[in-house]
């Protein structure tokens with residue numbers, strides 16, 4: 001496979017994409033309308049699917065990031081105890097957290113922050129020190145996370161006044177699901193690329209087979225393999241690029257036209273591109289052109305070896 | 309032009325079709341290749357333009373051992389040899405004029421429209437320049453093929469049963485064209501089983517020699533038949 005790829009004529013790739021029909025390569029092989037349209041259609045469909053797979057990957061990636069960062073911020077332990085015991089109880093909790101695997105950092109929220117949190121409820125003039133206000137300990141998890149149920153039970157046994165507040169932990173499975181979806185989106189992109197390559201090779205091979213007589217005549221009058229291959233490569237590169245451009249445009253349009261519900265819609269409205277992300281799908285026609293170029297070139301040069 | 313040293317050729321293992329061929333076709337010569345149908349005339353020609361490769365022995369064309377040629381090397385060799393095939397094939401989607409100019413096109417050489425017109429006139433195909441190949445008669449196909457065979461000004465022109473499906477008048481016209489080419493210095497090799505054609509060539513005062521295939525061997529027949 002390699003020697004064919006080594007001396008790629010980049011100019012012919014470019015000409016294959018943008019050059020006008022009418023050159024040598026454009027004429028020596030008859031155009032077959034039906035295959036051409038099938039190739040265009042398949043390339044378009046692949047590109048359309050690729051746009052959605054890409055949007056899915058990006059959106060679920062964003063979602064996973066957002067959810068997991070909000071998760072990390074919101075695990076707290078509330079320690080309530082009579083004023084004279086609270087320091088000791090808090091110390092015990094910190095000691096337990098020290099030994100708990102999965103806890104990256106435990107931070108006591110300073111009293112002025114707690115006061116700020118409470119101010120809307122009690123008003124600014126209430127002397128918080130005089131009240132049995134609970135101490136808050138904020139926990140940052142490391143990658144694995146910690147065993148919340150186990151920690152809860154241990155606190156219950158050793159420091160009855162401490163309560164693990166993990167009301168946002170229910171999102172953990174959602175984060176995993178979002179990550180899994182992102183992975184599936186990337187896998188889908190790979191599959192679409194593989195199917196697209198296979199489709200291009202099959203289309204090129206069928207076109208080469210249908211033109212066996214033409215190829216034979218060309219060889220007999222002294223045409224080099226690259227000249228013959230180029231006629232096919234040019235066609236299929238153009239078809240792949242054109243079809244994929246149309247499919248990508250339709251896919252992007254469909255995504256742009258998704259109803260906008262701002263934050264409220266959550267996952268569904270998250271499906272789309274943001275900012276520079278809109279440039280990513282524009283790579284699809286370029287990749288399709290590259291696939292068309294290499295797949296056809298490979299198929300053509302391989303097939304030509306059998307023609308004396 | 310063509311040198312053979314003990315060349316043997318067979319389509320399958322063991323079964324040699326042609327063997328022990330040692331001969332040379334010098335530049336400017338005019339040869340007929342005869343032998344019964346199925347004796348290997350077409351195969352001999354195909355060996356000369358590297359469409360087939362010898363099973364053993366050395367075959368050199370234009371000084372190159374054909375066995376050692378790359379695929380591009382073979383393409384280059386074919387640009388120097390004009391071949392009139394037994395049943396000439398064209399690209400049916402291109403008009404006659406473009407088919408005739410096709411060797412120039414695939415070689416990336418410019419087409420001199422005036423020269424193309426003169427060439428079509430020389431083979432009497434001016435009126436068919438824009439016709440599509442499937443609409444041509446057998447004789448018209450042969451003449452278009454001859455024009456295509458010589459458009460690159462090859463030094464060597466081969467014809468395989470060129471008069472096979474032509475009437476006598478047309479055969480003579482074609483023979484005359486080939487003799488004209490020989491007079492302008494081209495090397496000519498015509499495979500035919502038509503003895504009348506060979507006799508007719510002698511009347512055109514051409515120094516034609518005859519190679520005869522018999523019993524897998526190619527022998528030079530006497531200067532006079």
Ligand SMILES: Nc1ncnc2c1ncn2[C@@H]1O[C@H](COP(=O)(O)OP(=O)(O)O)[C@@H](O)[C@H]1O
Pocket residue numbers: 319325343344345346347348349350351352
């Ligand atoms: N491609 C091929 N494969 C196998 N045998 C072939 C092939 N072409 C020709 N032959 C056989 O080789 C012999 C010589 O054929 P050919 O060279 O065409 O003879 P001629 O041109 O003298 O009639 C014939 O017996 C023919 O059947």
Ligand SMILES: [Mg+2]
Pocket residue numbers: 349350351394468469
């Ligand atoms: Mg024959």
